[in-house]
Amino acid sequence: MENWFSLLQKNVLNQQSWTTREQLRLAIVYWIEARYHRRRRQRRLGKLTPIEFETIMKDPACLAA
Template identity: 65%
Template sequence: MESFYSLLQNNVLDAQPWRTREELRMRIVRWIERTYHRRRKQKALGKLTPIAYEEKLLTQALTLAA
């Protein structure tokens, strides 16, 4: 958990001064959804990142369709 907060601090909180809490909140949500979760390996996905898992599923689907 400490690494998550460290990454959040470095990549979002310290990136610029924020005018409103809402602006900061939206930026945190975007960072988590677009960056953090896409790079982080997920146990439920067989230790793959969400992007790697989607690519694996697409490859399997295309192979079955051929």
């Protein structure tokens, strides 16, 4: 968990000053959804990133259609 907070601090909090909590909240949500989750390897996906998993699963689906 400390590693995650370290990444959040480095990639979001230290990048600029935030004038409102809402702006900071949106920046954090964007970072989590658009950056962190897309690159993080996930155990449920067989240690693949979501993008790698979608690429693998998309090809068989296209062939079956």
